[in-house]
Each structure stands twice: as structure tokens, then as C-alpha cells.
Amino acid sequence: xxxxxxxxxxxxxxxxxxxxxxxxxIAAGNLPVVDYPAAPAAIPRGLGTGPSTTTATCLRTGxxxxxxxxxxxxxxxxxxxRAVVAPTPRR
Numbered sequence: 001x002x003x004x005x006x007x008x009x010x011x012x013x014x015x016x017x018x019x020x021x022x023x024x025x026i027a028a029g030n031l032p033v034v035d036y037p038a039a040p041a042a043i044p045r046g047l048g049t050g051p052s053t054t055t056a057t058c059l060r061t062g063x064x065x066x067x068x069x070x071x072x073x074x075x076x077x078x079x080x081x082r083a084v085v086a087p088t089p090r091r
Contacts (some may be wrong), residue, residue, distance in 0.1 A: 003072065005034055005072070006070045007069060008070070011070045011075055026068075026070075031074060032074035033069065034068070035067060
């Protein structure tokens with residue numbers, strides 16, 4: 001079963017931040033991304049036609065719409081890594 005992929009606006013809504021902040025998290029390496037090319041002609045020779053992981057340097061190139069997606073499992077891991085555990089009350 002393929003992983004569930006979320007758009008940048010969907011991730012921003014879950015985290016209650018703006019899209020720019022999501023791109024900052026990606027650029028810092030805190031969120032994994034999957035890049036779906038806009039068209040087969042945009043794929044360099046020798047690469048497959050399926051999704052591939054990408055680095056933050058390739059996030060917004062050109063004037064086309066962003067095809068970047070965040071795997072739901074990566075978002076869950078990001079949220080759990082940032083969760084703060086409530087301290088136990090002292091007696």
C-alpha cells in the first residue's frame with residue numbers, strides 16, 4: 001500500500017502554521033518530502049517516472065505549481081518528536 005501523501009497546505013493546517021513555515025521545516029531537514037514531477041518531459045534521462053525524494057534546494061523551481069508532498073508518517077514522526085511530555089507532579 002503506497003504511503004499517504006499530504007500537500008503543503010494540508011501540512012500547514014495540521015501544524016497550524018503558514019506554508020512558509022512548513023517550507024522552513026523542510027529546508028531544515030525536519031520534514032521528509034516526496035517530489036512528483038509536473039510532466040514526464042521534466043524528468044531527466046535515466047530517472048524513473050515515480051515519486052522521488054528531494055532536497056530543500058529543489059522545492060520551488062520554475063513558475064509551476066508545487067508538486068511537493070509530505071508523507072503522513074513523516075509528519076506524525078515530526079509531531080511526536082516535538083511533543084512535550086507534561087512533568088509529573090512533585091509531592
